[in-house]
Amino acid sequence: MYPVIYAQWVKDKRKPFLILLFIGLSILATLLFGNIGENTESKVDIFASGPEREEIEEKWVTILNENSDIEFTVTSEEDAREQVAEGKRDVAVHVMEHDYRLITSSDMPNVQLVEQEVHKIFTEEAELQALTGTENTADIRKEVKSYLENAPLLVETEAIQGGELTKHDMGKQLLFVFTLFIAMFTIGFKVNGINADKVSGVWNRLILSPVSKVGMYSGHLVYSFIIGFFQMVVVLVLFKYVFDFEIGNFAMILTIAAVFTLSAVSLAMLITGIAQTPEKFYMIYPSLLPIIPGISGLYMAPGVMDNPVFTVLADIFPLGYAVEAMLDVALYNAGWGDILLPIAFMLLLAVMYMGIGINLGERRK
Amino acid sequence: MLETIKLSKRFKDKKVVDEVNLYLNKGESVGLLGPNGAGKSTTISMISSLLRPTSGDVKLDGKSTIKNSSEIRNVLGVVPQEIALYEELSAYENLKFFGRAYRVKKAILEKRIQEVLEIVGLKDRQKELIKTFSGGMKRRINIAAALLHHPQILILDEPTVGIDPQSRNHILETVQQLNETRGMTVLYTSHYMEEVEQLCNRVYIMDHGNIIASGTKDELLSILSSEDTILVELSNRSDTLMETIKALPKVLQVEETSEGFRIIARKGKSLLNDLVHAADKEGIQILNYQVEIPSLEDVFLHLTGKTLRD
Numbered sequence: 001m002y003p004v005i006y007a008q009w010v011k012d013k014r015k016p017f018l019i020l021l022f023i024g025l026s027i028l029a030t031l032l033f034g035n036i037g038e039n040t041e042s043k044v045d046i047f048a049s050g051p052e053r054e055e056i057e058e059k060w061v062t063i064l065n066e067n068s069d070i071e072f073t074v075t076s077e078e079d080a081r082e083q084v085a086e087g088k089r090d091v092a093v094h095v096m097e098h099d100y101r102l103i104t105s106s107d108m109p110n111v112q113l114v115e116q117e118v119h120k121i122f123t124e125e126a127e128l129q130a131l132t133g134t135e136n137t138a139d140i141r142k143e144v145k146s147y148l149e150n151a152p153l154l155v156e157t158e159a160i161q162g163g164e165l166t167k168h169d170m171g172k173q174l175l176f177v178f179t180l181f182i183a184m185f186t187i188g189f190k191v192n193g194i195n196a197d198k199v200s201g202v203w204n205r206l207i208l209s210p211v212s213k214v215g216m217y218s219g220h221l222v223y224s225f226i227i228g229f230f231q232m233v234v235v236l237v238l239f240k241y242v243f244d245f246e247i248g249n250f251a252m253i254l255t256i257a258a259v260f261t262l263s264a265v266s267l268a269m270l271i272t273g274i275a276q277t278p279e280k281f282y283m284i285y286p287s288l289l290p291i292i293p294g295i296s297g298l299y300m301a302p303g304v305m306d307n308p309v310f311t312v313l314a315d316i317f318p319l320g321y322a323v324e325a326m327l328d329v330a331l332y333n334a335g336w337g338d339i340l341l342p343i344a345f346m347l348l349l350a351v352m353y354m355g356i357g358i359n360l361g362e363r364r365k
Numbered sequence: 366m367l368e369t370i371k372l373s374k375r376f377k378d379k380k381v382v383d384e385v386n387l388y389l390n391k392g393e394s395v396g397l398l399g400p401n402g403a404g405k406s407t408t409i410s411m412i413s414s415l416l417r418p419t420s421g422d423v424k425l426d427g428k429s430t431i432k433n434s435s436e437i438r439n440v441l442g443v444v445p446q447e448i449a450l451y452e453e454l455s456a457y458e459n460l461k462f463f464g465r466a467y468r469v470k471k472a473i474l475e476k477r478i479q480e481v482l483e484i485v486g487l488k489d490r491q492k493e494l495i496k497t498f499s500g501g502m503k504r505r506i507n508i509a510a511a512l513l514h515h516p517q518i519l520i521l522d523e524p525t526v527g528i529d530p531q532s533r534n535h536i537l538e539t540v541q542q543l544n545e546t547r548g549m550t551v552l553y554t555s556h557y558m559e560e561v562e563q564l565c566n567r568v569y570i571m572d573h574g575n576i577i578a579s580g581t582k583d584e585l586l587s588i589l590s591s592e593d594t595i596l597v598e599l600s601n602r603s604d605t606l607m608e609t610i611k612a613l614p615k616v617l618q619v620e621e622t623s624e625g626f627r628i629i630a631r632k633g634k635s636l637l638n639d640l641v642h643a644a645d646k647e648g649i650q651i652l653n654y655q656v657e658i659p660s661l662e663d664v665f666l667h668l669t670g671k672t673l674r675d
Contacts, residue, residue: 201447202451205449205463211466
């Protein structure tokens with residue numbers, strides 16, 4: 001086993017670019033897509049036009065900011081349009097006496113959120129104006145606010161196990177998804193070394209040496225495990241200690257990552273056994289992998305993916321189990337007992353994939 | 366030392382090796398000659414325990430190696446036809462890897478690596494990556510990797526395929542040196558007749574999975590002792606002349622060459638008169654008439670009716 005690990009290590013030491021690239025991709029993807037939640041609270045420029053520009057702007061900026069989590073700031077029309085055109089802002093709002101227009105260059109998720117917020121506030125203002133029969137709704141708003149402070153009926157929301165309801169954090173979910181998903185590529189390309197050795201003749205040479213077949217497979221699989229796990233640890237440590245992501249009990253997260261790595265190595269072994277040549281592996285594996293987070297609904301909030309076919313298909317891949325367990329730890333302070341089930345599923349998949357994969361590999365002509 | 370007894374291999378309905386019997390004495394250099402697809406590599410794979418025979422046996426010092434292959438693996442050094450090396454590693458790193466795989470002790474591994482590099486003449490290039498090497502240099506490292514554990518028997522499967530003449534000569538000299546000065550037993554497969562003639566004491570000729578002839582070079586050439594190979598250069602050729610020559614009672618085989626005909630005929634009275642007469646009839650001049658000293662190539666042609674490169 002050790003000579004095989006030595007050879008793989010020397011190869012990667014000379015050319016570490018693939019691993020570095022995948023580590024970089026994990027970080028980049030999480031930073032790019034993981035901040036969607038934070039972007040919704042970003043600033044939105046508003047402006048008005050015409051002779052009563054200042055009054056209109058002052059009126060709406062106050063109402064909008066009082067009734068929304070989004071921060072609206074007044075700016076000139078020219079600046080607002082420029083920011084949108086240059087892609088620095090997804091959207092700007094042109095406010096009018098009783099109406100508004102959204103200025104946007106692309107259909108980003110933020111645009112819909114801003115649209116919803118602004119539409120709600122403008123409709124509410126129109127209703128209040130109709131109710132009071134006057135343009136000044138400040139008094140009635142104040143009245144409603146003080147009434148709600150001592151409302152006759154109070155609804156309290158509580159988590160199922162008691163305590164405050166935890167808000168789902170899409171940023172953390174995507175951190176886990178990208179970290180695990182991209183590590184699967186690294187792991188796969190390493191496991192594919194088995195096929196490369198078989199095709200080049202190195203494998204046959206090793207069969208004639210005192211290295212046993214178990215040792216030959218173990219060498220490749222253990223090395224792939226170490227590299228894949230190392231990549232995940234680097235990304236998770238970086239996000240925990242440098243980007244200050246609160247990801248819960250780190251030992252538990254690393255345990256889940258380790259079990260996931262084992263199952264990902266097994267999945268790669270299965271594809272290696274099916275493909276039989278490095279070229280076919282490069283064709284099948286990178287085509288299959290991107291489907292997994294999609295059908296597992298991992299790019300969406302939990303519960304959104306409810307297609308029964310996709311759900312069943314997702315269950316035969318380890319990614320969903322790992323992300324679910326990690327989210328339980330990071331968001332809901334789950335204990336060891338809570339993550340046992342997903343870990344057991346991942347181990348089961350690992351045993352199945354490994355067994356079938358090695359058998360298929362050994363049946364080659 | 367090593368022998369195969371009725372060694373056969375069948376892939377589905379196709380018998381690729383059919384009851385092959387061969388033996389290697391200690392210190393001998395034996396050639397296994399045959400065209401592509403003759404079954405040489407399959408035979409070697411079975412001898413080296415990479416492939417399980419359908420029937421038959423491989424014996425090392427009288428003991429069967431089919432069920433327990435560890436003994437034969439310890440004494441064998443196999444040089445495969447393909448370049449079985451890591452292209453991304455240097456020559457030194459590749460040898461270190463194979464040395465470790467063969468459990469050469471750390472204390473002597475370094476010495477062994479330098480020793481085999483010296484043998485193949487690439488000591489000064491050991492730090493360079495295999496992918497930067499020429500085809501010939503790769504093949505030399507391919508041989509070096511098989512020598513690290515000091516094998517008693519070296520099996521080389523077409524080690525000179527696709528390389529330049531200079532590298533080819535170097536490889537042949539290396540194999541000769543290993544056999545003559547180190548007493549290594551060599552089984553050398555090739556479809557290049559001249560390599561086998563240069564290197565081997567005994568030759569097995571294989572075709573369609575069968576050993577069709579075997580023996581020393583002289584023994585094989587004696588197959589042709591009752592025949593002459595005659596090269597005839599003509600001013601121009603004609604099919605009629607070829608047919609006329611074929612019809613001559615002494616002639617066994619006629620083959621077209623670039624300049625005329627190659628004729629295999631029974632030894633005895635010269636054919637020259639008959640040929641001159643036949644050519645005259647067709648208005649063709651005989652420019653050159655040469656009785657060839659037979660080679661193993663002629664033996665192969667005689668036995669199979671085709672050349673080695675067919």
